[in-house]
């Protein structure tokens with residue numbers, strides 16, 4: 001039996017090992033130079049001035065929302081517009097921050113929030129829109145930015161699945177007031193577990209840094225670093241050392257040097273990773289296009305640079321094989337798949353919001369018929385050929 005063709009992959013090469021070993025040899029495990037370099041490079045690659053590394057994409061979203069809430073004086077219960085298809089962490093983060101997620105149906109081709117439906121969901125309580133760039137495909141950011149401007153709403157981009165993807169030549173994460181990324185293991189760039197907040201706004205950056213570190217008054221690099229030669233001048237100006245003066249209810253959401261070292265090395269390989277993912281997606285699309293009467297393959301406009309964190313497929317009407325039969329067949333052939341981010345039908349949300357799935361016809365269609373395969377840089381051509389051959393064998397068995 002061949003090895004499992006999984007949905008995610010982390011490539012740990014010589015550079016990752018070298019940097020992690022350097023971090024270990026330096027003897028500093030908490031936040032330090034590797035974390036700062038990783039944050040700066042990650043932010044720069046998304047055209048942003050500030051990067052704040054967190055211990056998950058969920059904590060990045062949570063803190064980004066709380067930073068906006070503090071800066072813009074949002075009340076508890078203010079509404080944030082989120083898509084009806086996304087990983088549950090996007091809307092959970094709103095709930096964590098005392099905000100109310102309002103779901104909007106998605107587009108049937110991009111699977112991202114449908115900009116035509118956003119304005120209908122805006123009420124006098126709406127404070128922000130959270131576009132989520134699912135599966136590596138950027139949302140229609142020009143339209144969303146225009147709606148946000150018109151209604152004076154903040155934008156918080158959830159870029160967890162779309163590192164380095166671009167819309168009209170601009171990277172995701174550069175449209176929002178603040179953006180959040182996950183660097184969990186299956187994501188394009190990984191730190192094992194982790195996430196990053198990016199922004200150009202110095203206030204949001206400062207509040208976020210404080211929030212991830214227990215609400216400290218000062219979180220500047222020179223305060224945090226233990227190098228006595230670089231001690232921040234402001235540190236002892238207050239009655240207690242500013243590092244230990246807490247000015248807001250914060251969290252413990254930081255990463256350490258081992259994650260920073262891993263992330264920094266991964267960033268140096270990002271072009272290779274991206275090239276390989278796009279090549280894999282093009283190979284699958286070519287190989288599966290003869291089944292496009294049965295399977296909806298990824299389609300996207302030329303002004304988008306897709307980062308293909310996954311390869312999404314939706315079974316079309318008239319296909320002789322159900323999703324259950326298809327994913328079980330793939331599984332028996334050692335090809336892993338996952339549901340396409342069902343959200344509004346999750347048991348926990350049914351308890352909170354009621355039976356709302358019927359209100360989102362496209363999301364329901366995706367929930368019932370969608371699944372995704374891996375598209376990652378660990379896949380070989382042989383794996384991709386095997387995926388296409390497996391679909392061919394399945395359809396052949398139905399007389400196609």
Ligand SMILES: Cc1ncc(COP(=O)(O)O)c(C=O)c1O
Nearest residue numbers: 056057058087089090160182184
């Ligand atoms: C769209 C989206 N948002 C948020 C997250 C949460 O990230 P994490 O698992 O790092 O908390 C994920 C994780 O997969 C995601 O896909």
